[in-house]
Amino acid sequence: MADLLNTAQKRTVLGHPAVLYSDRTIAIAIAIAIWRQDSVVPDDAALLSVAEKVLPTIPGWGNG
Numbered sequence: 483m484a485d486l487l488n489t490a491q492k493r494t495v496l497g498h499p500a501v502l503y504s505d506r507t508i509a510i511a512i513a514i515a516i517w518r519q520d521s522v523v524p525d526d527a528a529l530l531s532v533a534e535k536v537l538p539t540i541p542g543w544g545n546g
Contacts, residue, residue, distance in 0.1 A: 495533050502526055
C-alpha cells in the first residue's frame with residue numbers, strides 16, 4: 483500500500499509493519515481514522531499514539 487501513496491511512510495508500530503498516511507482517509511481492512519473538525523490532517527505523532535493504544539485491543543493482534 484505504501485508504494486501506491488506518494489506521502490505514505492513505512493513504519494513499525496508495536497513490532498508490526500505499518501504504513502503511516504496522514505492525508506485524506508482511505509479504506510483498509512483495519513482502519514484507524516482520526517478526523518479533525520477543522521479539516522486539517524492530524525499530525526503523525528497523534529496517529530501513532532492512537533495506533534499504539536488501540537491496536538493491542540484488537541483480538542488476535544499479538545498473534546501475528
